[in-house]
Amino acid sequence: MRENQVGSDRRSFLRNAGLAGVGATALGALGVAPAAADSPVSANSRGGRWNPDGESRQFTVAVMPDTQYLYWGSQNSINPEPQEASLRYVIENSRGPDANVVFMAHLGDLTQDGDVTSFRAVDRTFKTADSAGVAYSVLAGNHDVSGDDTRGNTPYLQMMGPRRFRRRKSFLGSDASGYNTAHVFRAAGQEWLLLAMDWRTSAAGFAWANDVIAKNPRMPVILTCHEIVAPTYGDEVYPYESGDPESNAEITDYGQTVWDSLVKDNDQVFLTLNGHYWPSGRMTKKNAAGHDVHLHITNYQNRYMSGGGMLRLYHFDLERNTIDVETISPWILEKDPAKRNRMEVLESRLTTPVDRFSMPFDFEQRFAGFLPIPVRPARPAGRMLVPGTVAYWRFDGVGANGSPVTGAQRVRDLSGHGNDLTLRAVAGTAPDALVWTDEHHPDQPGHASLRFDGGKEPLHGAYLSTGSRAPLNTETFRRGYTIETFVKIPRDWDGGTNGNMPVLVRRGASGDAGKHGKNTDPKEPVAQLMTTNNGREVQFNCYPLNQTYPTTNWSHGLPEEQWWHIAVVNDGHRTTLYVESSPVADNPFTDSAGISSLGLTWLLGAHEYGGGLDNVFHGWIGDVRIVNRALRTDEFMTT
Incomplete structure (x- = not known):
């Protein structure tokens, strides 16, 4: 260090009412x-x-x-x-x-x-x-x-x-x-x-x-x-x-x-x-x-x-x-x-x-110690029921924070259409493999989520499913759709155990739905929103009504230990995937109308392949909303 010696000893946030300056008095x-x-x-x-x-x-x-x-x-x-x-x-x-x-x-x-x-x-x-x-x-x-x-x-x-x-x-x-x-x-x-x-x-x-x-x-x-x-x-x-x-x-x-x-x-x-x-x-x-x-x-x-x-x-x-x-x-x-x-x-x-x-x-x-982080209050479910809402699930007001989800509990479809969710589990899964939590995305309407502790090798975990007579099972969304949810991937996520992790899946093998052609896997479900191996990219793979092969959207990788809002929007012709209301790069221009259906149930947090369960989600899932039309970004649940 140096100092030249010359002479003797020489060298939000918005303003709140509480931000009072030092007054003259x-x-x-x-x-x-x-x-x-x-x-x-x-x-x-x-x-x-x-x-x-x-x-x-x-x-x-x-x-x-x-x-x-x-x-x-x-x-x-x-x-x-x-x-x-x-x-x-x-x-x-x-x-x-x-x-x-x-x-x-x-x-x-x-x-x-x-x-x-x-x-x-x-x-x-x-x-x-x-x-x-x-x-x-x-x-x-x-x-x-x-x-x-x-x-x-x-x-x-x-x-x-x-x-x-x-x-x-x-x-x-x-x-x-x-x-x-x-x-x-x-x-x-x-x-x-x-x-x-x-x-x-x-x-x-x-x-x-x-x-x-x-x-x-x-x-x-x-x-x-x-x-x-x-x-x-x-x-x-x-x-x-x-x-x-x-x-x-x-x-x-x-x-x-x-x-x-x-x-x-x-x-x-x-x-x-x-x-x-x-x-x-x-x-x-x-x-x-x-x-x-x-x-x-x-x-x-x-x-x-x-x-x-x-x-x-x-x-x-x-x-x-x-x-x-x-x-x-x-x-x-x-x-x-x-x-x-x-x-x-x-x-x-x-x-x-x-x-x-x-x-x-x-x-x-x-x-945060002197300028507390503003917390956006929870919003009533009724405010989230935009025209065309066919299903809306959230996880506040059911189970206590940290308590396991039980078979006696039901996640109601707050849209009023009867698409309620109930517990399903892989045999031998621990009781606390699916728990209620207070964790949530800062812009999520409901201040709660579900913590899934699942995986595929070996297969374990618990998840939720619509009932066999839920109206959502037969909905084909011919005029378009918007699927929104919030997810967080934990730090202990592993590509081998948790890769191709399911968020929301419509059951029914594509082959049984008569699908064939390029990129078609006859054993995979007709629609699946999931995170993929290693990179933790979001993938939405869907077999539309108007063609025999799938349309697939891919996002960038999602870092762990952070909440993300995901939205899939289809306007009757094209499907666009959004992360935090931002469109991703891999949004194909393929004409895509509706989602094929075999009348089977939807799974939250589980994946089916060839008619059998093969993976369960690992991480947090917050509010889920499905609408039978394309929403603008300013109509998403985050706004």
């Missing part, structure tokens, strides 16, 4: 300078272009580390162009799914010498961001100030302190010293809190920060500070590499103070960002709640042109549950590639594992 009681009540100066009102989408579930937080060597006024060396280019990038990339920069955080050491001349130049550069209304934060590094946040007045405080942000909508306030500030930005329909803490924070500063978090108990928190962690490897080799890029940093002595005073007991803090040291690195550490906190160092001052004003971009994607991180130099990227010098070619984008990486991040689960 409360801050005043702490001796805090609150944000001014003036209306914010927006990018639009000043002619700028900074206008991010606060509702999009994809957004970017831009991070700018130590730019100190660009501002060394006492040596008459001022080079603002790289930083100006980065600020332009933030402004110009504040809209659109590929960027949507909602906030920019500087990590300190804005200058090399803390000189008033240097800060005047920094002040001029940041006016680019001010005039566009950019939401950003700065903090003091050890090259900007000395001592802790009780130091009093400095050029940093005069030009980059709280007064600079008083008209910003994103500025929440500062502590009494002015060296510790709080900022709020809106992203993914939720407000996020960013704390910009001094190079060396006093006990009073930490008390203020803890109070800010306490008064905003439902905001995820990013903590920025000049020093928290340092790399555990050197920069002798270029480009910088590490044996384990996800664990190549360690907490410093002062970083431990920050952890103990502010991070450890505040579960809202999920990410800390600091500069000061190089090369870049990262680590994770468990907080008092047992949750991971990601601690990152990013600093490029030792690289070409003092890092060229490089930006570390944290691309948050709440749909993919991922944070993608990249490092770029907008100053270089603005230049004509044909005119870049050799160092500019090398430094435009950093792609080593410590500078470009992805972090799997389950936002809902990580924030």
